[in-house]
Amino acid sequence: MFGDFRYLLVWCCALLTVGAVNVPVLITERRRMTNEEAIQLTSDLFGTDDYSFTVSDERVYVESADRLKHLEYDTVSGGITAADDSEPWSPAAGPPGNLPSEPQAMEMAIEITKRLNILPADGLLPAEIELIIKSDRTSGTYVAHEYSDGAGGYIREDYLIDVSAFFDISIKVPDYPEPLLLTGGGGKFKVAFGSNCRLKEFQALWRPIVGSKPYEIMPQEEADRLYQQSLGALAGTATNITSFLAYYSEPFGTLQKLMYPMYVYEGNAVVGDESIPIRPQATRGGDGTGSSHPGMKQFPKRQALDDAKLFEAASEWLGEPYGLTLAKRNADGFRNGVQDTAPLGVYRYEKSNKDVLESDFVSEADTWADTVDMLFYTGHANRNGWMVAEPGTGAEMFIDYRSFGAGPEVPGDLLGQQDLEWLIIAACGPHQDQHINPSDGNVFDRWRGIFDGLHIMFGYATASVDSSEEGGRFMKYAQEGDTLINAWFRAAKELQTSEVIVSAMWTDDAWDDHLPGYGCVSSDNTLGSQERWIMWTTC
Known part of the structure; x- marks a missing residue:
């Protein structure tokens, strides 16, 4: 259920005219939601309850009377996270019962996103932009438990505690032959189901695209040179380096007004006898993405004991x-x-x-x-x-x-x-x-x-x-x-x-x-x- 992961390094594209390729910058805005709409979405996800909301540090927090069902709307990025903790897992609980199969989880996730009109739609996009949404990837949360067998060895038990469905988005733009994958901490749609096929977790971050403007990205050769330069001491042992072009979506808690195309790299480096993934990084250009990081401000602290x-x-x-x-x-x-x-x-x-x-x-x-x-x-x-x-x-x-x-x-x-x-x-x-x-x-x-x-x-x-x-x-x-x-x-x-x-x-x-x-x-x-x-x- 876990797919292969590409070792990513995202390098920001910069303006360069010689040998450049035209790929537009996308103009985005955050998804807006009133407090009443946040309460209604919580009810639509988890069922009718006595919900209330509070506003704290640029987030709207909705919760049920027993505080077990809750939703957070991030007013900076427009992201939504929600969870039902009425049947929380713990080590003492062991494997949950009646988990959905992967096809069942995807089918239920598609029904939820359609019913609530959560996924982005072509009708709300500029005419020149087209979205491709794939709904064929599932995963889950796994637990492994190890204990002594009493004879110098160990017994290991493995089990799944939830099943998740993911929606992957690519963006088709004029003058570029292939759709560009949406990557980064944003642009996510995840729906997870627990025991008895109960909706357990929901995560969505989509910034509506309201326009675009021309942009010339640097040639591949220049991007490769800058990537090698960024590796520092690892440049001499870097291997299996490949790249592709994608749109980078900033994570939760981050304002993003412009979505730039970026080269995405994967590769390894050799340290002694070990081959290690080169840890990905996202480098934004000096002209900026319209980003800020208000989510880094500390929330009001709980009273310490x-x-x-x-x-x-x-x-x-x-x-x-x-x-x-x-x-x-x-x-x-x-x-x-x-x-x-x-x-x-x-x-x-x-x-x-x-x-x-x-x-x-x-x-x-x-x-x-x-x-x-x-x-x-x-x-x-x-x-x-x-x-x-x-x-x-x-x-x-x-x-x-x-x-x-x-x-x-x-x-x-x-x-x-x-x-x-x-x-x-x-x-x-x-x-x-x-x-x-x-x-x-x-x-x-x-x-x-x-x-x-x-x-x-x-x-x-x-x-x-x-x-x-x-x-x-x-x-x-x-x-x-x-x-x-x-x-x-x-x-x-x-x-x-x-x-x-x-x-x-x-x-x-x-x-x-x-x-x-x-x-x-x-x-x-x-x-x-x-x-x-x-x-x-x-x-």
């Missing part, structure tokens, strides 16, 4: 020298989010580029990674680990799962034995698994050894888009009271393309962990008898 313990955080990141132009802003957003929780949260340290070392996570973990409760890493990764720098030279190195041992207590005293509880790997891994791609093997075999007291390891199971906002949005939603896993998943769903698979692996009761001061936190478990879980969902 009086008896909350102090938590400490840090970040380590690889930036422009390693082909990642947005990593610094990503780490800045995380740091700002931690500091926004003061006096509960304290930001202890930050290391970047050539100072991000393997020893920080292994031999000197008691000085660095394991001295804080939460560590945010952004850089490059694959299924086996993540990239670091060689001491002294700053050359690319790789830290892999073997550095953390075969299991908890083997060798022990690494991540979590002293302090670390939550490790975020904002990169292209490391949770690839045989359930998604059989050649990737069992994710537990690689990563059970990292849990020497660690509660949750956040990451992805595919290539993921380089973002300036992951860290900030994650902290914002955690401060609103979401569990840490839900905060991570929500940030990814808003920012990543719909082919990306986001993930979280945890031990025992850590599924319900919150940011300290904003909800419960589970206790440490450093024993080999711990149970481990992982969840994957498509963004």
Whole structure:
């Protein structure tokens, strides 16, 4: 059910006349909705109830009296997210019953979108623009559970907890022979169904196209040159580079008045013996897309608990020298989010580029990674680990799962034995698994050894888009009271393309962990008898 994912790098097209191709810039506006219309849409999605709404930081929030059915309308981007949490999944609940088949899920999703007139229609477009909407892609949320068999081995159970249908949009414009795919965090239509075929989640972001204006994109050769230049130290080992042209739709919480065509690249780089996806990035040109980022403003914080313990955080990141132009802003957003929780949260340290070392996570973990409760890493990764720098030279190195041992207590005293509880790997891994791609093997075999007291390891199971906002949005939603896993998943769903698979692996009761001061936190478990879980969902 999970499709192959293209390792994307989106490079903004710029005006150039020699050898250029004409592809228009699209003029867009946000979808408008009154408060009453937001309530009506919630009722149409989830049934009649006693709904009410509040307005907070440029979002309209609708919820039922029991607060289990809710919808958010983002007034900046026009995006809509809605969910029915009346039958929430938990590790204790096990597999849900009576899930729809993939064809059933798509059929129900088509009926819902038609009945509510949610999908864009050609009749509302400029005459020269044509939309092609494909409704043939499904995915879902998967869970795997591992526990001891009592004889030195492990038992693994896998199951599906929901089924999602996606609608993919391409745009046909004059003077260009092929339709251009709509990519980016926006332009999404996702409908998910849970037990008994109940509508569980709905996500839609479409900015109506109201016009276009001529635009000359740079020749392919110039775009290729700029792409290679952007790779920094990775340029010499980049392989399998291909590209295509697409329209880039900004994510939730972002104003976008102009939608530019961009070259989309895919490729890998070689670091030591490892082939890693080159983490995607979206670079907007100096003439701008009409974008702003008001969604990064902090929502009003929940009242922190009086008896909350102090938590400490840090970040380590690889930036422009390693082909990642947005990593610094990503780490800045995380740091700002931690500091926004003061006096509960304290930001202890930050290391970047050539100072991000393997020893920080292994031999000197008691000085660095394991001295804080939460560590945010952004850089490059694959299924086996993540990239670091060689001491002294700053050359690319790789830290892999073997550095953390075969299991908890083997060798022990690494991540979590002293302090670390939550490790975020904002990169292209490391949770690839045989359930998604059989050649990737069992994710537990690689990563059970990292849990020497660690509660949750956040990451992805595919290539993921380089973002300036992951860290900030994650902290914002955690401060609103979401569990840490839900905060991570929500940030990814808003920012990543719909082919990306986001993930979280945890031990025992850590599924319900919150940011300290904003909800419960589970206790440490450093024993080999711990149970481990992982969840994957498509963004």
